[in-house]
Amino acid sequence: VPLKESEAFVLRSGPLGESDRIVTFLTRAAGKIRGVAKGARRSRRRFGANLEPLSLVRLQYFEREGSDLARIETAELLESFFRLQEDPERAAALACVAEVADAFAREEQADEPFFRLVHAVLRAVRAGLAVDPALRYFEIWTLRLHGVLPDLERCGRCAQPLPERGSFYDRREGQAVCGRCDVARGPGAVPLGGGARRAIREILTRAPEALIAAPPAAADLGPLAGMAAAAFADLTEKRLRSYEVLARLRGRG
Numbered sequence: 001v002p003l004k005e006s007e008a009f010v011l012r013s014g015p016l017g018e019s020d021r022i023v024t025f026l027t028r029a030a031g032k033i034r035g036v037a038k039g040a041r042r043s044r045r046r047f048g049a050n051l052e053p054l055s056l057v058r059l060q061y062f063e064r065e066g067s068d069l070a071r072i073e074t075a076e077l078l079e080s081f082f083r084l085q086e087d088p089e090r091a092a093a094l095a096c097v098a099e100v101a102d103a104f105a106r107e108e109q110a111d112e113p114f115f116r117l118v119h120a121v122l123r124a125v126r127a128g129l130a131v132d133p134a135l136r137y138f139e140i141w142t143l144r145l146h147g148v149l150p151d152l153e154r155c156g157r158c159a160q161p162l163p164e165r166g167s168f169y170d171r172r173e174g175q176a177v178c179g180r181c182d183v184a185r186g187p188g189a190v191p192l193g194g195g196a197r198r199a200i201r202e203i204l205t206r207a208p209e210a211l212i213a214a215p216p217a218a219a220d221l222g223p224l225a226g227m228a229a230a231a232f233a234d235l236t237e238k239r240l241r242s243y244e245v246l247a248r249l250r251g252r253g
């Protein structure tokens with residue numbers, strides 16, 4: 001069995017038995033990998049704190065026949081985002097990034113653009129990007145890279161240009177529709193005005209660091225959160241608990 005190697009982000013890490021840890025990675029070379037770090041609970045000598053969520057490591061592992069769990073040989077720390085997580089709100093936001101990445105990454109299927117997105121967002125947060133623009137950036141690009149960001153120029157039903165006011169993200173169809181078409185608005189409809197659509201355009205055309213000095217207005221980012229939450233729930237069919245934690249922390253849950 002050949003030893004495999006890849007850069008990887010730790011997405012999740014939990015105890016396994018008395019002495020081991022089970023760890024989920026987003027690897028650059030092979031998408032999502034789950035593996036067992038033998039002895040990582042009992043002794044910190046081999047893995048240290050390198051298996052903390054969102055550490056970037058050089059991962060070496062063996063795939064095991066008849067098992068979907070790899071055996072983790074080494075995880076050498078390349079870049080740590082651990083200090084960032086001393087701030088509870090930032091820690092909660094980064095947990096959202098890890099959970100969404102876990103939900104969208106495919107097992108053993110490389111997704112270089114998605115890997116680079118996670119890296120770019122973490123680095124931007126470390127450079128001072130605030131939690132809300134960072135999360136919206138990550139969410140919009142996650143939808144885009146997975147081919148599910150709706151067309152934001154034209155109505156998904158009548159194909160007319162979307163008006164400045166009175167457009168919606170229609171959750172039932174996963175598309176943006178104009179108010180004329182959206183007469184029987186469903187409970188999942190999220191208003192998506194001109195400001196929100198401009199914020200999305202800005203996100204799609206700029207690096208995340210570029211938003212540090214001039215983030216989109218909070219009022220324009222708000223609807224993006226609603227659209228992403230609806231789209232994520234529908235696409236992953238999971239309850240993303242990290243978002244509930246963040247909302248509770250902010251007193252809105």
Ligand SMILES: [Zn+2]
Pocket residue numbers: 155156157158159160177178179180181182
């Ligand atoms: Zn329409």
